[in-house]
Amino acid sequence: MSILATRRRTIWAALSTGAAGAAMGTGLWGAYSFLNAQARQVRLVIPKTHDAPPVADGVYVQGGGPVTRYSRGVEFDLHLAIFGDSTATGYGCHIPDEVPGVLLARGLAEESGKRIRLSTKAISGATSKGLAAQIDAMSIIGPPPDLAVIMIGANDVTSLNAVRASAQRLGDAIRRLRMAGSAVVVGTCPDFGVITAIPQPLRAVVRSRGLRLAHFQAAAVRASGGVPVPLADLLSPEFLQAPEEMFADDHYHPSAAGYALAARLLLPAVAHALGEWTGGPIPDLPWVSAAAESQTMSARIRVLGRIWRRSAAEIGVAVNQHSEQEAVNV
Known part of the structure; x- marks a missing residue:
């Protein structure tokens, strides 16, 4: 059984338990039971599978064409390594050319005119706890890559790993790669709110946690040189x-369409990090994630403050109207 299949049997029960912890503390056992029921529903909706992503590693050149399997003596100009979880592996793709690593390698080859070696060390089901081992595996086979792309975070959310600790582990991995001379680009945790297979309110719970993780990830990535x-x-x-x-x-x-979109968004940052971007002005990526920032404590306090001020104003208007009416009646 794959790591991903095994994880799916437990993550939703864990999520519902963690999400309902506060409710249990206040005696709202019904909320706990309801979220557990939703977690069971998700396990039925999202099927288990033993399929592995397509094997896509090799050397890619400008102009497309078949990939050259890498072996000692095969020449290449730039080495692109992919780390992370099932998203990084291209889980759900049917052919190698749909895999995000391949799309990035081919795109980088077109931009630079160079031969790009692709190495994938990402593992389906991985969390930030597994990044160090993935980098170890890369170090065993040779020199560090010129560029590392990391996509991680979703399984940290579903495994209920601590948000700050998960971001710190990502930062540690980036610092290690940067010290070895690799440029690093990170796709931060995606938005669980778009996954309608997860019913509400469980979806809102995991979305909030995922966006909080993305907030801390972005800070850790920048602080570590990625x-x-x-x-x-x-x-x-x-x-x-x-x-x-x-x-x-x-x-x-x-x-495949979703991965193609992600690769198109990552490619300018990937090529620019290597000094190989020739596609015109770099698209303006938000330096701070608006979605993630909306889940920070300060943002929530600001929202509550606005609600309180609006409520206070409405109460004041109502009191004044009542006083005026009383005066008329007198």
Whole structure:
């Protein structure tokens, strides 16, 4: 059984338990039971599978064409390594050319005119706790890559890993890669709010947690010398508008179209990090994720403050109107 299949049997029960913890503390056992029921529903809706993503590693050149399997002696100019979870592996893709790593390698080859070696060390089901081992595996086979792309976070959310600790582990991995001379681009945690296979209110719970993680990830990436790409902001509009096109058959992972969109958004940052971008002005990526920032404590306090001020104003108007009416009656 794959790591991903095993994880799916437990993550939703864990999520519902964690999400309902506060409710249990106040005696709202009904909320706990309801979220547990939703978690069971998700396990039925999102099927288990033993399929592995297509094997896509090799050397890619400008102009397309078949990939050259890498072996000692095969020449290449730049080495692109992919780390992370099932999204990084291209889980849900049917052929290698749909895999995000391949799309990035081919795009980088077109931009630079160079031969790009692609190495994928990402593992389906991985959390930030597994990044160090993935980098270890890369170190064993040779020199560090010229560029590392990391996509991680979704399983930290569903595994209930501490948000700050997960971001710190990501930062540690980036610092290690940067010290070895690799440029690093990170696709931060996506928006769980677009996954309609997760029913409400469970979806709102995991969305909030995922966006909080994305907030801390972005800060850790910048502090460690990497480039964060806020996937929650950039992907969500398209996924909400065309879910039947953007999601795979499991309604949870991206489809080929979803991965293609993610790769298009990552490519400018990837090429620019290597000094190989020739596609015109770099698209303006939000330095701070608006979606993630909306879930921070300060943002929530500001919202509550606005609600309180509005409520206070409405109460004041009502009191004045009542006083005026009383005066008229007298």
